[in-house]
Amino acid sequence: MNWLTEHKIPLGDWMELFVDWLIEVAGGFFDLLSEVIENIILFLVDTIEMVPPLLVIAIILVGVWFLHRSIGLLVFICASLLLILNLGYWLETVQTLVLVVSATFISVLIGVPLGIAAAHRPWLYTMLRPILDLMQTIPTFVYLIPTLILFGLGYVPGLISTIIFAIAAPIRLTYLGVSKVPSELIEAGLAFGCTKSKLLYKVELPAAMPNIMAGVTQCIMLSLSMVVIAALVGADGLGKPVIRALNTVNISQGFEAGIAIVLVAIMLDRICKSRSSSKEG
């Protein structure tokens, strides 16, 4: 027993050595990456900020109307955005939206092709599964530390952490959708002369689309759930006032920022969800 505790396996030290080695070898690369991503996000936030908030709300409403043609949804979104504006969280909301949308965009960009590849190659999914489990279960703060070291303070470590946490959803659901395409549809595709790529684009992806859309919706929700943690490493957004309120035991600020986060979550969920369900029907 003593022997066992005295000879500790230096797992933590190894990890630290690995991160040190990464910084030494690719520090410049990570700095550059960090710089580029930070600038893109800042540019997006600044652009939206330049437009008067009421005009932005109007543009969002027009977009939602064309997507869903639902008066109820329109009224809800209009009221929510006006309330956020009134509470004084407009800038933070824009920052959060940009962060969530960028994280989702990158997750989908990587996750959907990976999900398709995994569905076609069982060995790849066997390899991916423990990694995905790890990414979803490991406490966020644990990988927040190395991302902080690698990317510095700001939007980027928040974005990277968000992607690590949220990317499993599009991968899993794309995998599920593509591997669950009814075999008779695959057979029909082949029997009518599909090539491999035609089979993917004309049969497998359309058949898997409801699942893929569910993956995107989930990805957005998971990204949003990371805003407070992203704020800890310096990403601006609705998480910041929550953290500030926690530090100063400010009930009113915490409640207002919390309400804003909830409203953003419900709006994004409704906009995405009914889109995917109307496609099914």
Place this chain on the structure above:
Amino acid sequence: MSVVSIKNLDVVFGDNQAETLELMDEGKNREQILGATGDVVGVQNANLDINEGEICVLMGLSGSGKSTLLRVVNGLNTAARGQCLVRNGDEMVDMTSCSEATLRHMRTHRVSMVFQSFALMPWLSVLDNVAFGLEMQGMSKADRQTKAMQQLEMVGLEQWAHKKPDELSGGMRQRVGLARAFAMDTDVLLMDEPFSALDPLIRSQLQDELIELQKKLNKTIIFVSHDLDEALKIGSKIAIMESANIVQQDIPEKIVLNPATKYVERFVAHTNPLNVLKGDSLMTPISALSQVSAEPQDKSSAYSLTNLTIQVDEKGQLQSATDNNGTVTITEYITGFDVNSLTTSDVVVAPADIAMRDAVEIRYQTKRPVLLQRAGRFVGILDDHDFYHALLGKHFSSTT
């Protein structure tokens, strides 16, 4: 020349194909091979030729390998050994060994398929579903929509063109499946239990429609079914499969009359012979009739039946018929004859290949036996005994 020709074809599912083939050659059966190598024998040594315009029905219980064999013809299943030749213009292409490109050419231009579960793409409109294969042929959008619309008109669904498949009933969906396959203009059509998922009335309606379409289009059709009545109705040739083997292949009537094995016999016992059997395979032949005092000076003869005596001259032609009340008119039956106009004062002479259903109808109207002739010569009669014989399925049973 045959359009599809299957030669010594074996299909094996599993990873130990070489070993399995060896065991098959040693004469081991399916269960023994499954136990020894873990492989499943799908089809064993199949030989089948299908000619142009034929509807060949592959019949058997589920798991007998009929769908497996069908799927070899368009390359959805690969063969372990043997050939499956399909006509491509003037040459025959072996679907088991051709290149990817050839396979795709065959699928887009020579062989199309209808599925049991319809296999329509739920996200495409009915029209786009019918146009699906045309898109794979590389046809332009406008052309394929026009053509798909024509096919929909052919199956009577043009008003449903812009609906989604799930808004249609089962029967309509399978019509879309038929239209999609017919749109390809292929010579060969594979149909994998296309009507099995439909309710009986719709099924028989679609069978009739298929028979009508076939008259116009003259395709070569391979049709999988587990229902012998369906096979007898639409098939011009039936191949019966039992645990991976073709146990008998023949024209429908021969299958019903001479089942090769107990297995086939069991199938046949559950069918309605009225639709299949022809008069001459059931009749009491002339040699078995009781002859009355033939007069030696002429070569004519007379036969005595129940309540009826018939005279036949030396060429074998029917001369006259008499009963207790005197001479009876002999009416000649030809296909399409209105049986309801017959009365009890008629006696009917019909061609020997009359369908049994028609013969029963005549018997019912005239209350007399039906006389049969072939090429002008009297060959036999159909009487109650013959009908009961057929209806009870005694014509093939070894116990008679």
